Amino acid sequence: VVKVATRSELARRWHDLMDVDAGRIADGRAGIEDVGWALFRCLLEVASGRRTWAETLAAAQRADLVQPRARHLKGPQGPP
Amino acid sequence: MRWRTSRRPLGARAAAAHARARGWTTCRWPRRPGPLPPLEGYTFQGYRNADGSVGTRNLLAITQTVQCVAGVVDFAVRRIRAELLPRTRTSTTWSALEHGYGCGVAIDAPDAEVPIRTLRHISLNPNFGGEVMVVSLGCEKLQPERLLPPGSIRDPRRARTAAEDAGLDVVCLQDDAHVGFMSMVEAHPAPGRVHLQRLNARRRETVPASELVVGVQCGGSDAFSGVTANPAVGFCTDLLVRAGATVMFSETTEVRDGIAQLTARAATPEVAEAMIERWPGTTPTCSAAASTAAPTPRRATRRAGCPTSSRRRWARSSRAAARRSSGCWRRARSCAQAARGPGLRRHAGQRLHLRHAAAGRRHEPARLHHRPRHPLRPGGGARW
Numbered sequence: 001v002v003k004v005a006t007r008s009e010l011a012r013r014w015h016d017l018m019d020v021d022a023g024r025i026a027d028g029r030a031g032i033e034d035v036g037w038a039l040f041r042c043l044l045e046v047a048s049g050r051r052t053w054a055e056t057l058a059a060a061q062r063a064d065l066v067q068p069r070a071r072h073l074k075g076p077q078g079p080p
Numbered sequence: 081m082r083w084r085t086s087r088r089p090l091g092a093r094a095a096a097a098h099a100r101a102r103g104w105t106t107c108r109w110p111r112r113p114g115p116l117p118p119l120e121g122y123t124f125q126g127y128r129n130a131d132g133s134v135g136t137r138n139l140l141a142i143t144q145t146v147q148c149v150a151g152v153v154d155f156a157v158r159r160i161r162a163e164l165l166p167r168t169r170t171s172t173t174w175s176a177l178e179h180g181y182g183c184g185v186a187i188d189a190p191d192a193e194v195p196i197r198t199l200r201h202i203s204l205n206p207n208f209g210g211e212v213m214v215v216s217l218g219c220e221k222l223q224p225e226r227l228l229p230p231g232s233i234r235d236p237r238r239a240r241t242a243a244e245d246a247g248l249d250v251v252c253l254q255d256d257a258h259v260g261f262m263s264m265v266e267a268h269p270a271p272g273r274v275h276l277q278r279l280n281a282r283r284r285e286t287v288p289a290s291e292l293v294v295g296v297q298c299g300g301s302d303a304f305s306g307v308t309a310n311p312a313v314g315f316c317t318d319l320l321v322r323a324g325a326t327v328m329f330s331e332t333t334e335v336r337d338g339i340a341q342l343t344a345r346a347a348t349p350e351v352a353e354a355m356i357e358r359w360p361g362t363t364p365t366c367s368a369a370a371s372t373a374a375p376t377p378r379r380a381t382r383r384a385g386c387p388t389s390s391r392r393r394w395a396r397s398s399r400a401a402a403r404r405s406s407g408c409w410r411r412a413r414s415c416a417q418a419a420r421g422p423g424l425r426r427h428a429g430q431r432l433h434l435r436h437a438a439a440g441r442r443h444e445p446a447r448l449h450h451r452p453r454h455p456l457r458p459g460g461g462a463r464w
Binding site for chain 1: 122123124125126136137284289292294299301302304305307308309311312313314315316318319320
């Protein structure tokens with residue numbers, strides 16, 4: 001699950017839940033196209049094996065992903 | 081533009097006029113994307129399966145035929161997690177596919193195939209690589225062979241013997257071989273190891289982005305959803321489709337006001353017409369339930385809808401208790417009495433029951449979403 005935040009304030013507050021910050025559109029720091037492309041690239045990376053926050057925390061899916069080792073709890077690598 | 085009266089499909093131009101006449105607004109961005117060029121050269125690293133599908137994760141799935149076995153599966157997965165996984169060098173994780181269906185899912189009704197098909201396709205998710213274990217109780221109507229019929233797992237490596245033809249690995253809890261609870265639990269790791277070895281042999285390879293299947297889903301809205309996240313996800317969806325990928329979305333009843341966005345992207349005019357036929361707020365779900373569009377009735381409305389006769393009957397009552405109570409209570413009680421129907425008559429001690437019923441009615445005025453009484457919610461506390 002790739003989570004998209006609607007506001008930057010929300011993305012900051014839920015820093016360990018949100019993968020993509022779409023609030024940059026409201027701030028004027030990015031356009032819809034920019035965030036759309038960022039999300040597109042993020043999806044390809046996640047499809048290639050990058051862990052999303054939801055996956056890391058194993059909280060989002062009913063078919064919860066088993067995280068047996070603590071070393072997996074490090075979150076996504078860098079901003080999307 | 082006249083209002084439509086016939087059910088004849090509309091052409092593209094008529095469909096646009098139809099949408100305008102109904103006040104279906106279209107946002108300025110991007111109203112009609114037109115034929116956007118396909119995106120070439122985008123790839124990802126996925127697990128290619130024998131049937132051609134591509135997974136993005138490597139998971140060993142334990143599916144269940146009936147919810148009665150969920151407790152055992154949960155216990156077994158916890159045990160596997162604690163014992164087997166730390167000792168196995170693996171990139172695979174385990175996933176228990178729980179569901180809440182009982183035997184009612186397998187009745188011979190016209191649409192009973194829908195939930196069964198849903199469970200089947202969840203079990204055949206490309207991320208599982210066809211290595212699905214099934215936990216069955218034994219007495220359930222939805223037998224493993226019905227959940228995953230022979231041939232549904234198309235893996236040529238599996239069809240070496242006739243016994244393996246179905247490709248099913250079933251743990252049956254009511255099997256005579258199991259003596260005691262721990263025997264059932266111990267039955268899971270052994271076949272799991274075999275599947276785990278096969279899954280560990282999977283390697284990621286470069287595959288085109290057109291193999292992706294993505295679902296988009298609302299995970300909670302706020303005032304900014306419609307101006308930031310949703311348009312960005314929509315733009316990303318366009319990119320995925322241009323790259324050849326498949327995108328699914330849910331909450332389709334909400335598409336009604338954005339139908340122009342969809343018809344502009346339809347592959348053929350027939351698809352656009354089918355969407356318009358489908359979506360003008362007349363889907364069977366909406367009309368039958370009438371719950372999503374109708375506003376929640378207020379108490380005064382319900383009071384007005386109360387049969388006069390029962391109100392009069394109550395007013396004529398000479399009971400001191402009824403006189404003492406306020407008019408609001410009396411009306412609420414008479415409403416409740418009317419709603420309870422003629423089956424229940426007043427008798428000594430009925431007052432308590434009526435009060436209880438009235439409070440219950442007051443607590444759930446809309447009768448749409450049943451919420452159990454709770455002491456911290458209004459009208460939910462114990463009063464007597």
